[in-house]
Amino acid sequence: MxxxxxxxxxxxxxxxxxxxxxxxxxxxxxxxxxxxxxxxxxxxxxxxxxxxxxxxxxxxxxxxxxxxxxxxxxxxxxxxxxxxxxxxxxxxxxxxxxxxxxxxxxxxxxxxxxxxxxxxxxxxxxxxxxxxxxxxxxxxxxRLNVVQYLTAYGLEITNKEKLKGYYRGAIERAELSEWIVHSYDKLKNALIWLSGNLRSHRDDSEFNFHSDFKGANAHEIALFERLGFSLLSGVVSKKLTRSEIRYLTGGWLEEFCFNTVAEFIEKGIDDAVIGLKMKNARGRDNEFDVMFTIDNALFFVECKSLDQHDDKNADVLYKIGALQKEFGLKVRSFLVTTSPYILKNGDIRQSVQARAEQFNTRVVPPAQVPNLRKVLVKQLNLKEQ
The missing domain is CATH 3.40.50.10770 (Hypothetical protein VC1899 like domain (Restriction endonuclease-like))
Incomplete structure (x- = not known):
């Protein structure tokens, strides 16, 4: 029958x-x-x-x-x-x-x-x-993976063939990304300087970087060395690939978050991807820093690195809300930021917190970023390993 x-x-x-x-x-x-x-x-x-x-x-x-x-x-x-x-x-x-x-x-x-x-x-x-x-x-x-979940909702992923490469790159740089996050206060000036010089070149296939950086401290010198830069008489130089440019303009934080999430794959989290792009109804790409699935529910992490002076009110939360509404997805999200400007007297600004709750988003402020693992364990009821 x-x-x-x-x-x-x-x-x-x-x-x-x-x-x-x-x-x-x-x-x-x-x-x-x-x-x-x-x-x-x-x-x-x-x-x-x-x-x-x-x-x-x-x-x-x-x-x-x-x-x-x-x-x-x-x-x-x-x-x-x-x-x-x-x-x-x-x-x-x-x-x-x-x-x-x-x-x-x-x-x-x-x-x-x-x-x-x-x-x-x-x-x-x-x-x-x-x-x-x-x-x-x-x-x-x-348990659906991220791509299957999005496919079920009819969403078009425009860079599916690149996701494995992004995954490998993040895993290869995992120790470096963790070191940057845990040494952020000592590296902040160099990271802000690098990002400011490279942000306009994020879409370049390669770029010959050559600029002065005086008075580097021991951690900053170590950063340049670990990244393969030449440092002679205060002049920092290197021929950078697109992957390296993106890493130095915030990718280090995205990869830190991804690797923290990926620790729990098959241990509470079913799947995770980094750098996924989806086409919206108007034909424009929307990029998600980190996405993951747990028990056929979708989560994503938005990362904002460096000081972000122009983002005092965390306008990125509106982006999160718009994405949830536009794609019709009921998702929980995390905003992980190293910017101190979402804080007031050491606490998350009330306006930011209210907006985060509106969009079902957990804000992870600068002091908690190195402890993101503990935040995820608590928020997602994951088991400590």
Whole structure:
């Protein structure tokens, strides 16, 4: 007997992906709407399943219904089901509108169908019917990685092929990045000087750097040496690659944050990426410093290095809020900053804290940056290693 899984399509795609991966049916039926079709939600689910080794491109059907009409839902299902009445149906009631859920339940209950519901954000499903003896809770084992999660929501990643290289670079420089963060006060002047000279060259493939830096302290001399600079009579020089330029204009903090997160991969955190770019609705790229997933939920880290005089009110928090709204993602985020200007009398400014809470963001101020690991353990309920 053929098994067909019925999925109600809505903004939340992950529950449908989880159910299809768990049951691995012979065919799929998507009950969708014109609005969800415009957003290509079914296509996004199919693409995500492809990344999981499940190929349903030629084994799925889709019907478009009026989301507020039980009669229309039943009429469209009637047209589709002809010749399939003997199939075994599993109906995922999680998505769609309430009317679509009611219509699907009423229609398929006459076929002795299994009805399932996935209570977001839990990674499990229940069988709520029959009411007198509902089925037990069943755990769903799939954990999506960052790329799969974003694909499920129909988001276009524009630099997917570069992510492994960014990962390797961050791992290779892990010890250096940690040393910079823990020695920041002694390195700050050199880092600000380097960033100021190089920021306009962030998109250059290479750049011949040559400039004066007088009075370097022992830590700054060590920094130049570790980075492979020539230092002669106060003149600092080196032919820099794009990767090195980006590292010296804030990448060191991004890589420190990434490596701290990556410590917990397969130990509470499922996946992490650095430097991912997504295309927004207007066709512009948005870059995320660090993204990671835990139990099919998405998190990201925004890093602001150096003093950032022009960011006293942490306007980057508006960027975080805009990204959450624009991409329709319910995410938690962290703002990790070395700027002292978000502080007042040693505490985070009240206006900054209020804005952070509005956008579900945890601010990690300068004094806590070296202890980011402890912050993540506490905030994300990770286990100390």
């Amino acid at each position: 053929k098994t067909i899984l019925v999925s109600l399509v809505s903004e939340q795609s992950v529950p449908n992906v989880l159910a299809i991966h768990h049951f691995k049916p012979d065919e799929l039926l998507f009950i969708s709407t014109n609005e969800m079709e415009r957003k290509k939600k079914c296509d996004a689910i199919i693409k995500t399943l492809e990344t999981l080794g499940l190929h349903y491109a030629g084994k799925s059907n889709k019907i478009l219904v009026q989301e507020d009409s039980i009669l229309d839902c039943h009429k469209k299902i009637d047209q589709w089901i002809a010749g399939r009445e003997d199939s075994e149906f599993i109906v995922n009631l999680t998505g769609g509108t309430k009317i679509m859920s009611i219509a699907s339940y009423e229609y398929f209950k006459d076929y002795s169908s299994r009805m399932i519901y996935i209570p977001i954000p839990k990674n499990q499903y229940i069988m709520p019917f029959p009411k007198k003896s509902p089925g037990k809770t069943i755990e769903l084992t799939l």
